Amino acid sequence: MNIKNIKNLFKTYFIENWKTDLFQFGILAVIVFFATTISASNLHFLIFVASVFLMIYPERLFRNLHGNSSKIHYLSIPASNSEKVLTNIVLANVYYVLGLAVFCCLGLGLAHLYMTLRGYDGVNFDTFLSGTSVMLLFAILAMFFFGSIYFRRKTTLATLGVSLLIGTIFVTLYALTLWINGILLIPKDAAYNDYVWSFSSDAMSEISEVIILCLGMVFFYGLSFLRLKETEA
Amino acid sequence: MVQLENIQFGYVKSRPLFKDLSLTMEPGHIYGLLGKNGAGKTTLLKIMTGLRFPDGGTVTVLNNNAPLRKAEGLQNLYFLQEEMYVPHLKVADFVKAYAPFYPNFNHEQFAEYMHELELDQEAGYMDKLSHGQKKKVLIAFALATNTKILIMDEPTNGLDIPSKSVFRKLMASAADESRLVIISTHQVRDLHSLIDMVAILDNGHMLLNASTYEITEKLLFDVDDTKSSEGKVFYTEENPRGNYQVKENVNHIDSNLDLEMLFNAAIINKNEIANLFK
Numbered sequence: 001m002n003i004k005n006i007k008n009l010f011k012t013y014f015i016e017n018w019k020t021d022l023f024q025f026g027i028l029a030v031i032v033f034f035a036t037t038i039s040a041s042n043l044h045f046l047i048f049v050a051s052v053f054l055m056i057y058p059e060r061l062f063r064n065l066h067g068n069s070s071k072i073h074y075l076s077i078p079a080s081n082s083e084k085v086l087t088n089i090v091l092a093n094v095y096y097v098l099g100l101a102v103f104c105c106l107g108l109g110l111a112h113l114y115m116t117l118r119g120y121d122g123v124n125f126d127t128f129l130s131g132t133s134v135m136l137l138f139a140i141l142a143m144f145f146f147g148s149i150y151f152r153r154k155t156t157l158a159t160l161g162v163s164l165l166i167g168t169i170f171v172t173l174y175a176l177t178l179w180i181n182g183i184l185l186i187p188k189d190a191a192y193n194d195y196v197w198s199f200s201s202d203a204m205s206e207i208s209e210v211i212i213l214c215l216g217m218v219f220f221y222g223l224s225f226l227r228l229k230e231t232e233a
Numbered sequence: 234m235v236q237l238e239n240i241q242f243g244y245v246k247s248r249p250l251f252k253d254l255s256l257t258m259e260p261g262h263i264y265g266l267l268g269k270n271g272a273g274k275t276t277l278l279k280i281m282t283g284l285r286f287p288d289g290g291t292v293t294v295l296n297n298n299a300p301l302r303k304a305e306g307l308q309n310l311y312f313l314q315e316e317m318y319v320p321h322l323k324v325a326d327f328v329k330a331y332a333p334f335y336p337n338f339n340h341e342q343f344a345e346y347m348h349e350l351e352l353d354q355e356a357g358y359m360d361k362l363s364h365g366q367k368k369k370v371l372i373a374f375a376l377a378t379n380t381k382i383l384i385m386d387e388p389t390n391g392l393d394i395p396s397k398s399v400f401r402k403l404m405a406s407a408a409d410e411s412r413l414v415i416i417s418t419h420q421v422r423d424l425h426s427l428i429d430m431v432a433i434l435d436n437g438h439m440l441l442n443a444s445t446y447e448i449t450e451k452l453l454f455d456v457d458d459t460k461s462s463e464g465k466v467f468y469t470e471e472n473p474r475g476n477y478q479v480k481e482n483v484n485h486i487d488s489n490l491d492l493e494m495l496f497n498a499a500i501i502n503k504n505e506i507a508n509l510f511k
Contacts, residue, residue, distance in 0.1 A: 005304050008333045015330040016320055069318035078307035078334040233284040
């Protein structure tokens with residue numbers, strides 16, 4: 001790892017992308033402003049919008065890998081594969097998240113000001129994000145990050161499709177297991193719902209969820225590095 | 234500087250493109266890499282730059298294993314591809330973005346090359362330039378990087394006639410004892426005065442890898458037996474000026490190398506030419 005190469009990669013990114021980023025952040029701020037003035041306490045909607053922006057972002061980070069000549073250009077940049085992946089991890093997890101947060105706050109602040117001036121109550125959220133939800137968001141981001149290297153085109157949609165398919169299979173298998181357990185193991189006089197609920201809540205504490213999500217992130221970023229390393233042009 | 238040993242490669246396993254291909258290229262030369270369409274010239278360049286991984290054999294470039302694509306290796310190697318990619322940036326911003334990756338990049342040289350190629354650094358966005366102009370910007374950039382290895386795939390494609398001669402002039406001035414330049418091309422007449430080493434790729438092997446001096450020592454490029462009637466004739470081509478011939482240079486007579494004639498002679502007389510240059 002060479003800090004100078006990483007610095008140069010950041011510099012190149014900002015020279016190439018600052019206008020697009022500013023435009024996207026601006027759109028987010030406008031959406032936040034209008035959404036908040038319409039429904040002053042709908043934090044979940046804002047998180048959903050910001051999450052969509054975040055999930056689409058990795059496709060742009062690795063867009064050069066999706067064309068023949070641009071792929072040669074990207075792979076020939078004098079920085080190692082690990083430096084390229086690390087730079088993009090920081091861009092996605094720190095820079096872009098901060099950008100989204102700042103412009104969300106800007107949209108919220110303007111909405112608050114607008115509503116106060118119009119004589120309404122200001123913005124007042126009664127919900128907040130838990131640590132597990134934040135980690136889940138970052139883990140999903142890591143999955144889209146890998147998808148943007150793994151797939152060759154329409155990477156966000158492809159990642160979404162494949163993850164939904166895998167998710168559906170897992171949920172089906174899980175449901176099937178519970179159903180078989182219900183038939184084979186649960187005494188006939190036991191309350192089925194109580195059994196399922198206690199099983200799932202005991203097995204997963206919040207800490208173990210966070211650890212699993214962290215491992216998921218490491219897994220996807222590790223796979224991304226390996227995928228980039230084996231990418232040919 | 235560039236060493237390929239027993240390279241095996243194929244896009245389809247049943248049809249290998251390279252079979253035990255070995256090649257060594259040393260600094261201080263401008264190599265002309267020639268071959269028929271589909272011979273694998275671009276693939277060979279990609280293998281050298283670590284963009285393609287061989288199925289077997291080793292590729293060592295500047296003491297680095299090329300497929301690892303290490304930053305130290307890439308800093309000293311510039312690959313100008315035929316189908317260029319240019320980002321949506323002005324030339325000055327492109328230089329700001331990419332020059333820092335090359336420790337020996339010289340901004341004054343770049344400005345000078347741009348001037349020679351009649352380009353303006355403040356001209357519009359690079360992706361809006363014509364094909365030839367894009368190529369000129371990238372040629373100027375490539376030369377200004379001062380990398381130890383410069384690899385160019387069809388660099389004169391798309392250049393207008395005056396630019397081709399400027400290109401030759403710039404290449405000649407940029408070449409030095411520490412630098413290796415590899416040019417893959419079909420436009421041999423554009424570069425015949427430039428290259429001093431000729432490598433001909435054919436049927437998965439290097440058919441020829443020799444200096445222009447060695448070639449003219451062993452082969453005579455003659456018209457109508459003007460210089461000599463001795464030696465085996467490898468290739469003849471009718472021309473309004475007479476019959477152009479490539480023949481064995483038994484009497485070591487000086488002649489001017491004609492790359493097109495050499496290529497045709499080598500392709501037709503593979504074994505004889507290979508044996509002659511063993």
